[in-house]
Amino acid sequence: MPSGQLTKRRALFQLAARQHGYVTAAQAVEAGYSHQAQKYHVDRGNWVRVDRAVFRLLDWPAHPEDHLVRWVLWSGGLGVVSHASALSVHDLGDLDPAKVHLSVPARFRRSASEIVLHRPLPPDIDIEDREGFRVTTPSRALAECAQARIEQHWLDGAVAEALSRGLTTPRRLRAAATELGVAAELGAHVALEAAGR
Template sequence: MLSDRLALRRRLFGLAGRQHGFFTAAQAVEVGYSHQAQKHHVDSGNWLRVGRGVFRISEWPAQQFDHLVRLTLWSGGVGVVSHASALSAHDLGEVDPGRVHLSVPTRFRRTTAGTVLHRPLPPEEHIEDRDGYRVTTPSRALAECAEARIEQQWLDSAVGDALERGLTTPRRLRDAAAQLGPTAELGIHVALTASDR
């Protein structure tokens, strides 16, 4: 019996380890924890309930992008961190969004406080996998912010950072902006001009 519990715990830790210590109720069921066992672990303090159907192993250390992992799990794993939140995840510029920007499928209908949802999902070639969440590429995130008309000075700073660090090129930026339309193209053009590219 003890060996069964240890095997369950190892499987859960293996899953949670890829998601900053977070996991969903459905994932816990897949690992082998019944809903009754889940309640027991929450009541005992082994797991923390951090959202509807989302838990975290209580002793797991906090990490910088925990909120992005939690919201990705809240979305059922379909959400992609985008726009200004993607700039923050890539450490570009000085944008510090007050809410998390998440791109979701067109038919996605859930909402949660502190989140801005964008539809539809970006194409797969504009998405990067991270530890526990997915995020738009630097080029796509910059184009999304240009399309959303963030302050030009913030966009200029983020574009300058991305170019300086080699995370994108002027051509990739222009291509990403062209996919989103004239507003994005204009914002990226101004930012590239400001960085003399």
């Protein structure tokens, strides 16, 4: 393999390694793969087209958070995993949302039936970086779920677990809920009282 090809391939694989095997068309172009070369790799079965301008390299090992990376890339890297999906990432409570919850900028205009979009993006202080995606902090995710009025017993369990694991404090949760309004404040207050806090 010529050294130029090897350099391109290495750049693409390094990027894919940070994103669970996924790359966008724009990222592939940046690594040196023209749109024609991308079509070639899809046609040859080297890459799998998972969405418009989103590919997954063939035979990449599966990871439980692959679908989150896919949807963040679908959003052009703008989306942040949030709400009930963020609780799942933090392994809080028993929620297993059927759809991925993604917070996006107010101006974002795409949609897909497999996801629930929330606007606007949370402030950077309420976001954590993960491998291949960003996610709201435990405090923010709990407050978002309270604002969305998930069933209180689900929220109570997630808040109790977050407190016992040291992922949030009553003060941080109340502050996050206050930013999101009355529904979030009420849900957080009830959950904290249920946890004896």
